[in-house]
Amino acid sequence: MKASEQAKSGKPVVRGKPLGRRLRDNWQLYALLLIPVVLTLVYKYIPMYGIQIAFRDFKASRGYAGSEWVGLYWFKRFFSAPNCLRMIKNTVLLSLYTLLWTFPIPIILSLIINQLRFGKFKRVVQTVLYAPHFISIMVICGMIRIFLSPSGGLINLLMGSSIDFLTEASAFRTIYIASAVWQDAGWGCIIYLATLANVDPGLYEAAKVDGASIFQRIRNIDIPELLPMAILNLIMAAGGLMNVGFEKVWLLQTDLNKAASDVIAVYVYQQGIESAKYSYSTAVGLFNTVVNIVLLLIVNKIASKASDVEFV
Amino acid sequence: MASTAKKKASGMSDKTSDIILVAICVVVLLIVAYPLYYVLIASFSDPYQVYAGKTFLLPSGFTLDGYKAVFAEKSIVSAFFNSVKYTVIGTVFSVVMLYITAYPLAQKGLPGRKFLSIFFLFTMYFGGGLVPTYLVVKQTGLVGSMWALFLPGGVGVGNMIIVRNYFQNSIPRDLLEASSIDGCSKLRTFLSVVIPLSMPILAVMVVFSMVAYWNDWFTALIYLGGKGSPLPLVMRNILIKSSASASQAATISGGYAELNKLTELLKFCSMIVAALPMLIIYPFVQKHFEKGFMAGAVKG
Numbered sequence: 202m203k204a205s206e207q208a209k210s211g212k213p214v215v216r217g218k219p220l221g222r223r224l225r226d227n228w229q230l231y232a233l234l235l236i237p238v239v240l241t242l243v244y245k246y247i248p249m250y251g252i253q254i255a256f257r258d259f260k261a262s263r264g265y266a267g268s269e270w271v272g273l274y275w276f277k278r279f280f281s282a283p284n285c286l287r288m289i290k291n292t293v294l295l296s297l298y299t300l301l302w303t304f305p306i307p308i309i310l311s312l313i314i315n316q317l318r319f320g321k322f323k324r325v326v327q328t329v330l331y332a333p334h335f336i337s338i339m340v341i342c343g344m345i346r347i348f349l350s351p352s353g354g355l356i357n358l359l360m361g362s363s364i365d366f367l368t369e370a371s372a373f374r375t376i377y378i379a380s381a382v383w384q385d386a387g388w389g390c391i392i393y394l395a396t397l398a399n400v401d402p403g404l405y406e407a408a409k410v411d412g413a414s415i416f417q418r419i420r421n422i423d424i425p426e427l428l429p430m431a432i433l434n435l436i437m438a439a440g441g442l443m444n445v446g447f448e449k450v451w452l453l454q455t456d457l458n459k460a461a462s463d464v465i466a467v468y469v470y471q472q473g474i475e476s477a478k479y480s481y482s483t484a485v486g487l488f489n490t491v492v493n494i495v496l497l498l499i500v501n502k503i504a505s506k507a508s509d510v511e512f513v
Numbered sequence: 514m515a516s517t518a519k520k521k522a523s524g525m526s527d528k529t530s531d532i533i534l535v536a537i538c539v540v541v542l543l544i545v546a547y548p549l550y551y552v553l554i555a556s557f558s559d560p561y562q563v564y565a566g567k568t569f570l571l572p573s574g575f576t577l578d579g580y581k582a583v584f585a586e587k588s589i590v591s592a593f594f595n596s597v598k599y600t601v602i603g604t605v606f607s608v609v610m611l612y613i614t615a616y617p618l619a620q621k622g623l624p625g626r627k628f629l630s631i632f633f634l635f636t637m638y639f640g641g642g643l644v645p646t647y648l649v650v651k652q653t654g655l656v657g658s659m660w661a662l663f664l665p666g667g668v669g670v671g672n673m674i675i676v677r678n679y680f681q682n683s684i685p686r687d688l689l690e691a692s693s694i695d696g697c698s699k700l701r702t703f704l705s706v707v708i709p710l711s712m713p714i715l716a717v718m719v720v721f722s723m724v725a726y727w728n729d730w731f732t733a734l735i736y737l738g739g740k741g742s743p744l745p746l747v748m749r750n751i752l753i754k755s756s757a758s759a760s761q762a763a764t765i766s767g768g769y770a771e772l773n774k775l776t777e778l779l780k781f782c783s784m785i786v787a788a789l790p791m792l793i794i795y796p797f798v799q800k801h802f803e804k805g806f807m808a809g810a811v812k813g
Contacts, residue, residue: 223624229700230617234629237614240667241636247649248641254648261648310541316534326538328796329546335791337728339745340784343752344548347555347780353564355551387545395803415530440638448731452753473644474735486642494639 255484268480275484284463292464292489295450296442299378304438306382307389308431312419314390315397327394330387342452345380367453370460377449377462396430397423436504440497443489465489549788556580556785560777579778583786586779592747593786596727599662599743603726606663608718611676614668616703619680637670650736661736662729672718679714679805680707713801720798724791748783751776 218226250265255275257268279285310330317323333341348355351365366372400422408418447466454462465485473482555563559574567573583589617623618630640646646665655661684707692702708715730745 220624223622227617227620227623227699229698230620230623233613233700233703234617237610237668238629238632240610240664241633243653244646244649244665244667245636245640248645249639251641251645251648254645313534313537316530317538318531319535322535322538326542328799329542331795331799331802332549332792333545335724335728335795336788337730337745339728339730339748339752340788343748343780343784344552346752347552348548350564353566355548358566383545383548391802392806395807398803399807415527415534452749469643474647479644479648483642483644486644490639490642497638 252483252487254480255487257480259480259483271480275481276488278481279485279488284468287460288463288465288468291461292443292445292466295374295377295445295461295464298374299381299445300438300442302378302382303385303389304431304435306386308393308427310386311390311393311397312423312427315394315423316415316419327387327390330390332387333384334388336384338446338448338452341380341384342449345376345453349376367455368457370458370462373453373458373461376453377446380449381446392430392434393427396427400426432504436497436500439500440493442496443493552781552784556778556781560774560781563781564777576778578775579782582775582779583782588747589744589783589786592742592744595741596744599659599729599733600723600726602659603663604719604722607666607669607722607726608715610668611673611718612708612715615673615676615680616707618673619677620699633668633670633673647735656736657738657740659737659741662726662732666732669722672721675805676711676714676718679711683714684710714805716798717801717805720795723794727791744787748787751779751783 224231253265254268256270256272257265258271258274259265259268263269314323314326314330317326346367349357349366351357351363356366357363366376404422405418408422413421443465445464445466447464447470450462450464451467451470454467466489469482469486469489472478472485551568554570554572555568556579557572557575557577558568559576562568562573614633618626618633620626623629641649650656650661650665653664655664688706688710689702692706697705728745730743730749733741733743733746
């Protein structure tokens with residue numbers, strides 16, 4: 202009698218059971234997790250173990266641990282590569298400038314969209330703004346090439362010029378960032394709009410009665426509401442600062458714009474997959490990852506001091 | 514009296530600000546929508562007229578030649594069906610993985626839950642990188658097989674957390690308790706209570722997975738070794754590689770002109786064929802995006 206009552210009343214009793222019993226009770230849940238855990242071990246954790254080839258002269262026949270230890274040889278080689286500084290600089294600048302635009306624009310957009318009072322128009326705006334997010338980078342780059350074509354591309358038609366933008370290193374970052382804003386600024390609004398939808402409507406009413414203008418309402422109600430989410434996004438973005446979108450850079454790269462489009466991610470791909478220099482490519486990739494993690498920790502520290510948001 | 518006067522005054526200023534806000538939104542709408550619209554009308558137009566700047570609002574020199582060429586081009590048609598195959602299989606696989614991972618991790622009483630959560634979460638912040646992952650895929654014999662597109666991605670951790678939080682926040686606890694009182698096992702509860710009640714987030718996750726697989730080409734480039742290429746990868750030859758020689762081809766006149774025209778038309782039409790399926794699908798689940806994100810973003 203007592204036991205069955207206990208079983209019905211849930212949690213506190215579950216805790217009271219011995220561990221072996223709890224493990225047995227949950228065997229179905231562990232069974233569900235089996236495949237995901239195995240896949241994650243094999244395809245996420247074994248590659249982490251494989252990172253050691255960055256410090257070895259990897260030969261497939263000798264395996265990870267059997268290949269000769271060379272210490273920091275590959276890292277030294279990377280730092281003395283002729284384009285090393287240019288690649289680091291391009292990577293950092295490209296992401297930094299991208300962040301500078303792609304971080305604030307969704308916030309501003311969602312503050313505006315949130316104030317729209319005609320439901321249907323608001324929905325149309327959201328639907329259209331989300332659209333580019335669902336298009337493949339390949340198509341986006343095809344569009345970029347067509348719009349920027351020196352012979353009859355839309356931009357040149359509008360400017361009355363015939364500039365081949367993709368051969369100009371000075372235009373590369375603008376192209377990359379403008380297309381990123383075009384593609385994902387709308388999508389970036391979702392999380393902010395969802396946050397703003399949670400604002401108590403009574404707050405707006407009260408503000409209206411007090412005669413607050415729309416801009417005062419945005420400044421005093423909406424912005425404080427968005428701030429924690431914005432800081433969270435900023436931290437996440439900072440952690441990915443060295444992760445430039447490889448796909449787009451690679452597709453837009455030409456021999457003539459390399460002065461700005463030569464980035465670490467493309468180099469890792471070329472050295473690792475195209476030239477099969479496994480150890481060297483892994484070392485360059487590892488350098489990139491480590492810088493990312495350091496940046497993430499620094500920004501997290503600053504942000505957690507500046508507010509009570511802590512992420513990592 | 515005074516309060517109504519105030520209301521009126523703020524109503525007036527609201528009207529002006531409404532107009533400003535709507536105007537800004539219309540401009541933003543045009544900036545986002547026009548490039549897509551331009552590609553659409555260009556796909557029905559004579560490319561020479563397009564490049565001569567005669568196509569702005571409506572197709573000029575209306576033609577269906579581009580679409581005929583797209584559907585006559587064997588490499589595009591087979592790539593299209595490859596993409597359909599990868600999208601269907603990949604989506605089923607990914608969503609099943611998300612669900613069977615998220616459900617156990619949503620159970621607060623599960624011994625080892627914290628460890629398992631960290632086990633998955635850690636892979637979001639740190640990974641082996643391109644080459645070490647490639648080597649494992651190669652060693653497990655997946656290079657050249659379509660399973661290389663699905664298995665290494667395994668569990669999409671970001672989406673998994675959204676689903677897990679949705680389970681914790683949006684499924685009424687009473688129902689879960691009722692089903693366990695009725696003697697349902699954890700698995701039974703999952704299948705007959707949790708899954709049917711999670712349709713909104715399921716719809717969102719299905720669309721996210723579909724979009725990811727439909728648009729992916731880089732995984733295919735690395736792992737498929739040129740066999741069974743999906744649509745975006747085949748389009749690379751049309752969109753990116755040919756355009757390097759397009760400027761040279763433009764200087765060649767005569768017999769090449771027709772061919773050149775078709776090449777250009779093929780670019781517009783293949784982009785529409787590649788982009789349209791996903792653009793048609795996402796509005797159907799759009800209303801769930803915000804709700805799903807909100808339920809998923811809050812930690813339970």
